[in-house]
Amino acid sequence: MAAPETQIRVTVNFFSFFKELTGCAVWAHSVPAGTTLAQLVDLAGTRFPRVEPMKRSMLVAVGVEYQERWYVLKDKDEVSLFPPVQGG
């Protein structure tokens, strides 16, 4: 019998109008070890269909750093998904 797939816990923060689109500020979710940010973004798009069309322009951070989509998630990573920034 195959060993059960190891799961890791990540939290996903939504900011700006992504909160309205998802109806959610923080989404805690378990994903298989080895999951990339790109895959997590896809999962978010499936779970929250209204952010799906935003995937192209979406900015993605882990902790306080921007990360590329090929970034491999670690347990307890705090991911943030948000639209283009508009400070000033």
Add this chain to the structure above:
Amino acid sequence: MAAPETQIRVTVNFFSFFKELTGCAVWAHSVPAGTTLAQLVDLAGTRFPRVEPMKRSMLVAVGVEYQERWYVLKDKDEVSLFPPVQGG
């Protein structure tokens, strides 16, 4: 007998280190009608030899406007001769 040449009166103000070079702030001078600024600048260079080498970079105004060297002087014109400006 030829009519005496008509003379006009002009004043020449010196600014910045031109005052030191000439030892003079305001030079009142008579010149023949038809004299151009270029000719006046030459006269100033002859009268005050230490400004002679400054003729190239010298700025020249009549009243509060810069004027080209071909400008023909009028009676009572107030001419100003000064080095490149350095405000700020």
Add this chain to the structure above:
Amino acid sequence: MPIQRQLVLTTERIDEAALLGRRAFSPGMGAVVYFLGVVREMENDAPIRAIEYEAFHKMAEHQFNLLFDEMAKRWPVESVRLVHRLGIVPVNEPSLWVEVTAPHRAEAFAACQWLIDQMKQVVPIWKKPVPV
């Protein structure tokens, strides 16, 4: 030389007079450039009452500090101070105050403009118009 920096993200009004009073200025510095961004009465051609600013606070601070580091590498800036107001900012009140001091004018202007341009690319702050 490390750049002197002050960063404030606050829901309080930006008090320019108090900020001026706290300016430190060494005798080698010849230029100070300030920028003040003010909420305009129209946003996307519609009249508004205010703009509400939201920040991902801890990431915004980190990203500002990365920008300050990069600025110090590019220009001989002595100090940078930046205040960004958050929450509801009424029309005609400032949302952003930036001050850059440097030995000469050109570098102070260049650094200040670069910082604001970069901020608008990477610092996680968003705005939402509040209709009249």
Add this chain to the structure above:
Amino acid sequence: MPIQRQLVLTTERIDEAALLGRRAFSPGMGAVVYFLGVVREMENDAPIRAIEYEAFHKMAEHQFNLLFDEMAKRWPVESVRLVHRLGIVPVNEPSLWVEVTAPHRAEAFAACQWLIDQMKQVVPIWKKPVPV
């Protein structure tokens, strides 16, 4: 629209706080850029105590006004205020204060820099270092 303008050539200290207090600002304006030029401790690699500024006052005023006219043609600037101190300006004190307000940041920065660049070409003001 005519540009609002204020020009002061003075031997008195530049009072930034007082100048800030007198800023008029209409609701269409989104950007204010200030520049402050400060006397540095070195001039041409020699230490100085101050710089003495001399102006051909009435021509300086006229030339500044020509620049303000031209600025208004080039950019949608709402107001410009400029104070140039004359006489002895000690090290670490400002000799020049400029403020430009405009609807947007880019034009406010461009207009302010252009004005200072032009001033240094045409406005009859000169400086003389005062050695320590």
